[in-house]
Amino acid sequence: MKELNSNFQFAYYPGDHFTAYTPDWTLRPEYSKDGNQFLEQKYVEWLAKSNTEKK
Amino acid sequence: MKKFYFSLLLVSLFCADGFGQQFEVSYSASVFDTPFTGNVVVYMSKENKEPKDGAIGRKSFPCFSVSVKNIQPGQAITIDDKAISFPIALSDIKRGDYYVQIVWDRNLGGHSIAASPGNLFNTSEKITITKDFKKVFKIVSKEMVAEHPDFKETEYVKEVEAPSALLTAFHGKEMTVNAAVILPKEYYTEPTRKFPVLFRVWGYIGNYHELSGTIEPSKQVASTAVIEVILDGNCALGHSVYANSDNNGPWSDALITEFIPVLEKKFRANGARLLLGHSSGGWAVLWLQTQYPKVFDGCWSSAPDFVDFRSFYKVNLYEAENMFYDTEGSPRLAATVAGFIPWATIKQTIQMENVVYRGEQMHSFDAVFSKKGSDGMPERICNSSTGLIDTAVFAHWQNYDIALNLRNNWASLKSELDNKVRISVGNRDNFFLTMPLICLKNR
Numbered sequence: 001m002k003e004l005n006s007n008f009q010f011a012y013y014p015g016d017h018f019t020a021y022t023p024d025w026t027l028r029p030e031y032s033k034d035g036n037q038f039l040e041q042k043y044v045e046w047l048a049k050s051n052t053e054k055k
Numbered sequence: 056m057k058k059f060y061f062s063l064l065l066v067s068l069f070c071a072d073g074f075g076q077q078f079e080v081s082y083s084a085s086v087f088d089t090p091f092t093g094n095v096v097v098y099m100s101k102e103n104k105e106p107k108d109g110a111i112g113r114k115s116f117p118c119f120s121v122s123v124k125n126i127q128p129g130q131a132i133t134i135d136d137k138a139i140s141f142p143i144a145l146s147d148i149k150r151g152d153y154y155v156q157i158v159w160d161r162n163l164g165g166h167s168i169a170a171s172p173g174n175l176f177n178t179s180e181k182i183t184i185t186k187d188f189k190k191v192f193k194i195v196s197k198e199m200v201a202e203h204p205d206f207k208e209t210e211y212v213k214e215v216e217a218p219s220a221l222l223t224a225f226h227g228k229e230m231t232v233n234a235a236v237i238l239p240k241e242y243y244t245e246p247t248r249k250f251p252v253l254f255r256v257w258g259y260i261g262n263y264h265e266l267s268g269t270i271e272p273s274k275q276v277a278s279t280a281v282i283e284v285i286l287d288g289n290c291a292l293g294h295s296v297y298a299n300s301d302n303n304g305p306w307s308d309a310l311i312t313e314f315i316p317v318l319e320k321k322f323r324a325n326g327a328r329l330l331l332g333h334s335s336g337g338w339a340v341l342w343l344q345t346q347y348p349k350v351f352d353g354c355w356s357s358a359p360d361f362v363d364f365r366s367f368y369k370v371n372l373y374e375a376e377n378m379f380y381d382t383e384g385s386p387r388l389a390a391t392v393a394g395f396i397p398w399a400t401i402k403q404t405i406q407m408e409n410v411v412y413r414g415e416q417m418h419s420f421d422a423v424f425s426k427k428g429s430d431g432m433p434e435r436i437c438n439s440s441t442g443l444i445d446t447a448v449f450a451h452w453q454n455y456d457i458a459l460n461l462r463n464n465w466a467s468l469k470s471e472l473d474n475k476v477r478i479s480v481g482n483r484d485n486f487f488l489t490m491p492l493i494c495l496k497n498r
Contacts, residue, residue: 012479015481
């Protein structure tokens with residue numbers, strides 16, 4: 001994606017397949033915090049776009 | 056005289072080879088009173104008292120299978136050295152005590168043979184394999200895997216079973232796309248408000264029925280209340296990953312054109328659709344987002360299955376010849392502890408799945424990525440005896456190489472897709488899922 005000059009986000013966390021699992025991961029909440037904030041931001045962008053289209 | 060002893064030795068060897076330990080297995084009419092056609096699988100373990108529940112490929116244990124037709128209740132079939140076997144023929148396995156279970160696979164749709172509702176099995180029996188090559192073990196299956204109990208809906212958790220004409224036409228039997236729906240508490244406190252939907256796809260062996268009876272509302276995404284939809288991808292050949300495929304059928308189309316309209320009509324959805332998944336679920340959501348960028352509005356993919364086939368269990372499928380061994384002859388690994396301590400080899404995994412012939416992880420990949428074979432089953436990416444990669448099969452797999460798709464179609468995808476994807480992974484993934492992401496990132 002680097003060569004394509006894309007804005008995909010990549011995140012690497014210390015841990016394995018199971019410990020890096022995110023939303024229910026309670027011991028290291030920062031893992032899920034980043035992902036949830038990303039999804040919320042996408043929703044905010046959708047709302048803005050949706051409101052613009054309605055106008 | 057020497058000639059005589061040599062002849063005697065040959066005769067002895069011939070006789071020894073002519074008979075070995077056998078199982079004579081049948082099922083009781085009390086559990087299933089109609090003829091059986093399908094595969095019968097023998098699971099054996101020295102430690103696991105329920106060997107049928109062993110993790111195929113992750114644990115190594117003897118297993119055997121035969122294909123039979125029109126077997127009557129009470130009719131015994133023989134499982135001997137002619138059966139498909141792992142790791143070696145039945146009469147050659149290590150002597151000692153074993154727990155044994157036989158499963159008669161009716162293949163009614165559950166993804167794991169051992170856990171598929173309707174399949175017949177026996178209560179685990181302990182046997183002793185000795186040097187008595189004439190020993191015959193007789194085992195009768197008197198149990199049936201129970202159907203899932205009805206999903207128990209609560210105030211916050213609902214079940215959706217959306218009829219799918221597309222999947223029904225493909226499989227020739229009634230099919231639905233199912234999910235659990237978890238509502239936010241605001242769904243009731245703000246009765247006119249509409250909500251975004253978070254589609255959360257669970258990984259391999261997840262089952263949305265686990266949420267039956269849940270009384271908790273959905274968790275917020277950061278500070279946003281969402282309707283959460285739990286999809287598990289379960290199908291007869293493993294995890295559909297909600298991709299259209301030659302073997303599993305048009306799951307993407309069914310999800311988007313049949314399930315989502317039912318969902319959004321039934322619940323107060325506002326039209327925003329977010330994706331979240333881990334492992335096979337991570338691959339599924341990345342596939343959906345990249346294939347249908349206008350349908351979905353954001354994707355967080357956690358530790359997705361192989362997103363770049365230049366690193367499939369560290370095998371570069373575009374260049375490698377053998378799935379079992381690297382160029383120096385070292386066995387390739389399918390699973391590790393913390394990304395480097397050997398846990399299971401690819402050879403072991405594929406050869407066990409050659410016996411337990413459907414629904415397991417490697418077969419699940421074949422079912423999604425491969426064409427349907429002449430025997431009606433997915434074509435295999437490699438020969439199960441030698442590990443040689445089938446380049447013709449891999450040619451079809453390339454349609455599902457997410458990194459390749461992105462590179463080839465970026466010009467048309469960029470405007471709709473570019474800001475919508477986040478992918479995370481542990482730096483010591485057990486299944487080598489870190490490297491494909493690095494390949495994708497640097498693509």
